[in-house]
Structure formats: C-alpha cells, structure tokens
Amino acid sequence: MTPSPRLLLTIDYEPWVALSRRYDFLPSETRRKLDDGYAFRAVDPILEHLGNAKASFYLVGELIDWYPELPEKISRAGHEIGFHCQTHRVLTDLNEIEKDLNASADWRKKYNAHGYRAPMINTVEGVYPLLEKHGFTYSSSLYAPTGTFLRKGSIWEIPVSTLPLIGKPSEFHAPRRMDFRLVFGGEFPYGSSMMSGLFTKTVFRIIEDQLKAGLSPVIFLHPYEIVTPTNWPRRFTHDMLSSPLLYPFTLNKSAFLKNLLRNFPTSTMQDFIKEKFQ
Numbered sequence: 001m002t003p004s005p006r007l008l009l010t011i012d013y014e015p016w017v018a019l020s021r022r023y024d025f026l027p028s029e030t031r032r033k034l035d036d037g038y039a040f041r042a043v044d045p046i047l048e049h050l051g052n053a054k055a056s057f058y059l060v061g062e063l064i065d066w067y068p069e070l071p072e073k074i075s076r077a078g079h080e081i082g083f084h085c086q087t088h089r090v091l092t093d094l095n096e097i098e099k100d101l102n103a104s105a106d107w108r109k110k111y112n113a114h115g116y117r118a119p120m121i122n123t124v125e126g127v128y129p130l131l132e133k134h135g136f137t138y139s140s141s142l143y144a145p146t147g148t149f150l151r152k153g154s155i156w157e158i159p160v161s162t163l164p165l166i167g168k169p170s171e172f173h174a175p176r177r178m179d180f181r182l183v184f185g186g187e188f189p190y191g192s193s194m195m196s197g198l199f200t201k202t203v204f205r206i207i208e209d210q211l212k213a214g215l216s217p218v219i220f221l222h223p224y225e226i227v228t229p230t231n232w233p234r235r236f237t238h239d240m241l242s243s244p245l246l247y248p249f250t251l252n253k254s255a256f257l258k259n260l261l262r263n264f265p266t267s268t269m270q271d272f273i274k275e276k277f278q
C-alpha cells in the first residue's frame with residue numbers, strides 16, 4: 001500500500017549545547033547546568049505549536065536523567081519517541097555506539113523507542129546490525145533523495161530528504177552526511193534545518209512540490225529553533241565565531257513550522273512505516 005503523502009516532521013530533541021562540539025566531553029552535570037532547565041521549559045510551547053499535528057521526537061537520553069517528566073509529556077501528546085543518542089557527540093565508532101545503546105536501554109524500552117537518528121546525521125554501515133540487535137525497526141540517519149527507502153538487514157533506513165539537482169544517486173552507503181561530497185554531488189539537503197534557516201521560502205516550495213509529486217519529505221528541526229533560549233544567540237557567540245556554519249541553526253523557525261503545519265499533513269515516522277511496509 002502506498003500511504004498518502006505527508007510531511008514527516010522530526011525533532012532532534014537535544015539541549016542547546018548539543019549544537020557545538022565544545023561541550024561533548026564535559027561531565028553531564030556541567031551540560032545540565034548550562035542547559036539550565038531550557039529543554040524542559042521548551043517542551044510545552046513546542047507541543048502547543050504542533051497542536052494536532054504529529055511528529056517524531058528523537059530524544060537525547062541524558063535529558064531524561066535531567067528532566068524525568070520530559071518523555072511522558074511528549075508521548076502523552078501522541079507523538080513518537082525515538083532515540084537520538086544517550087550523550088550527544090559524534091558516534092561513528094561501533095564500540096562507542098554500542099555503549100551508548102546499552103546506556104539508554106531502559107528508557108528506550110519504557111517509551112517504546114524503535115527509531116534511531118544518528119547525531120549530526122553521521123553514521124556508519126556497522127550501525128544497522130547493532131540497531132537490529134537492540135530492537136530498533138528503523139533509522140533516519142543518512143541524507144538521500146525524498147522517497148528513498150533502504151533495507152539494511154531488518155532495519156528500514158528512511159533518510160532525511162535531499163533534492164537531487166543533477167541525476168539521482170544510485171548508492172546509499174553510510175555515511176551520507178552534510179558535507180562537500182553530498183552538496184557537490186548535486187544534492188540540496190533541504191530536510192536539514194540549516195537549509196530551512198538559510199533558504200526558508202525555497203525549502204517550503206520544495207516541500208510543497210515533493211508532496212504534490214506523491215513523495216513524503218523527511219525534515220528535522222531542533223527545540224532551540226522553535227523556542228528561542230534566553231540570551232540567545234549571545235550565549236552562543238563563542239561557538240559561532242569558531243564555527244560560523246552553526247549560525248543558521250540559531251535562527252528561530254517557528255514561523256516556518258507554523259506555515260508547514262497550516263498547509264501540509266504530517267505523521268510520525270512510525271505510523272508512516274507501519275502503513276507502508278507492514
């Protein structure tokens with residue numbers, strides 16, 4: 001069965017410090033202090049923004065240690081809880097990935113998290129057997145043209161959307177991340193919030209066109225792009241000076257989100273996969 005086209009809206013739910021690599025190896029308690037309640041305070045306004053529209057939230061597990069009520073709020077509102085990682089950092093080493101999966105096993109089971117989104121959408125082929133072993137059904141951890149569905153063992157890989165500008169690629173091996181190879185290969189990664197920050201109207205139009213063509217775009221946003229943290233982006237100046245490419249991620253995209261929700265149907269990834277493959 002071909003499910004009706006819809007926007008597959010995903011939210012990589014992470015503390016604002018996850019945007020920079022500068023905080024990755026600090027103690028969790030230091031990151032908690034820096035977050036200062038933000039990721040918990042943001043959830044109600046975000047759920048309000050979504051209204052009746054459903055989305056997939058890929059959570060950083062560390063947030064559940066800091067704010068135990070967070071996942072309950074999200075799942076009670078009818079959204080999908082998925083897994084972003086336990087502690088946000090580059091996860092491309094299989095031993096590190098496995099440790100991260102073990103550290104999150106309890107809460108993933110409790111909240112029925114069966115979808116995986118690799119940090120920075122950067123992963124390796126070896127992740128899929130590990131996801132299978134740890135009870136996942138799907139992953140969304142590559143970039144690829146909208147409508148690409150990949151079978152990796154028993155795991156479905158449903159990539160974040162790109163628009164191919166010069167012919168469709170035929171190989172989809174991890175990593176397929178936001179890098180020069182992807183962009184110079186002729187793909188516009190419009191599913192990334194970096195692109196919706198820089199080219200808001202263009203991204204909106206692409207989403208509209210893809211839906212009209214019967215495809216279901218996969219896009220992601222972060223909480224700090226919907227509910228602006230206090231003192232933002234001033235508290236992030238140091239990070240932006242060293243990595244100016246982070247700037248588009250600091251822009252507020254709540255108007256973009258509102259416009260999407262006013263115009264297009266959404267569903268969770270899990271519901272879409274159920275309709276399409278089961």
Ligand SMILES: [Zn+2]
Pocket residue numbers: 012014018084088119120
């Ligand atoms: Zn992330």
